[in-house]
Amino acid sequence: DIQMTQSPSTLSASVGDRVTITCRVSQSISSWLAWYQQKPGKAPKLLIYKASTLETGVPSRFSGSGSGTEFTLTISSLQPDDFATYYCQQYNVYYSFGQGTKLEIK
Amino acid sequence: EVQLVESGGGLVQPGGSLRLSCAASGFSFSSYWIHWVRQVPGKGLVWVSRINGDGRSRSYADSVKGRFIISGDNAKNTLYLEMNSLTVEDTAIYYCARAGSPLSAFDMWGQGTMVTVSS
Numbered sequence: 001d002i003q004m005t006q007s008p009s010t011l012s013a014s015v016g017d018r019v020t021i022t023c024r025v026s027q028s029i030s031s032w033l034a035w036y037q038q039k040p041g042k043a044p045k046l047l048i049y050k051a052s053t054l055e056t057g058v059p060s061r062f063s064g065s066g067s068g069t070e071f072t073l074t075i076s077s078l079q080p081d082d083f084a085t086y087y088c089q090q091y092n093v094y095y096s097f098g099q100g101t102k103l104e105i106k
Numbered sequence: 107e108v109q110l111v112e113s114g115g116g117l118v119q120p121g122g123s124l125r126l127s128c129a130a131s132g133f134s135f136s137s138y139w140i141h142w143v144r145q146v147p148g149k150g151l152v153w154v155s156r157i158n159g160d161g162r163s164r165s166y167a168d169s170v171k172g173r174f175i176i177s178g179d180n181a182k183n184t185l186y187l188e189m190n191s192l193t194v195e196d197t198a199i200y201y202c203a204r205a206g207s208p209l210s211a212f213d214m215w216g217q218g219t220m221v222t223v224s225s
Binding site: 043055096 | 150
């Protein structure tokens with residue numbers, strides 16, 4: 001099984017900050033990686049797929065990068081609506097998710 | 107409206123069975139892969155199963171293999187997850203989600219249905 005490790009698990013930040021979340025994968029998955037945002041009581045929402053492609057309708061302050069085994073999600077200027085939990089997912093060999101990063105208001 | 111809507115969750119005793127439904131509207135699920143993903147409240151996401159549009163390809167996570175069966179009814183545009191021999195570890199919110207291919211991210215999710223396995 002492919003293991004996904006996100007860091008940090010919790011991130012405290014302020015509106016306007018630039019934040020980065022890292023996802024490390026136990027084996028190379030090329031660019032078959034997605035990022036999701038989940039708010040309490042809601043289903044996950046796709047933000048980025050194929051490591052760096054922005055899903056339609058997602059604000060351009062979200063960006064993704066990386067390939068192989070290390071990936072990042074960056075939010076360039078945090079907005080109040082961005083405080084949520086973020087998950088990475090590999091879909092190269094079946095599917096597995098990171099444990100999540102909770103983005104909190106500082 | 108293009109959406110997925112799950113139903114069928116509830117309280118079941120250990121060893122019991124339950125069938126979840128995932129109704130697609132606004133699109134034909136026969137053109138997509140549909141997945142089930144579960145989440146223990148407050149915890150992370152875990153992939154459970156997938157099926158392709160014509161139902162010929164089905165896959166399961168090891169944790170549910172032999173106990174869960176995924177199927178679809180194209181006429182009703184509805185997907186099912188039959189869950190048998192349930193244990194307390196199967197307690198979770200179950201989401202269905204859509205993907206364009208086996209190598210695609212999940213671009214649409216239902217709202218989820220809660221399954222509680224308890225005596």
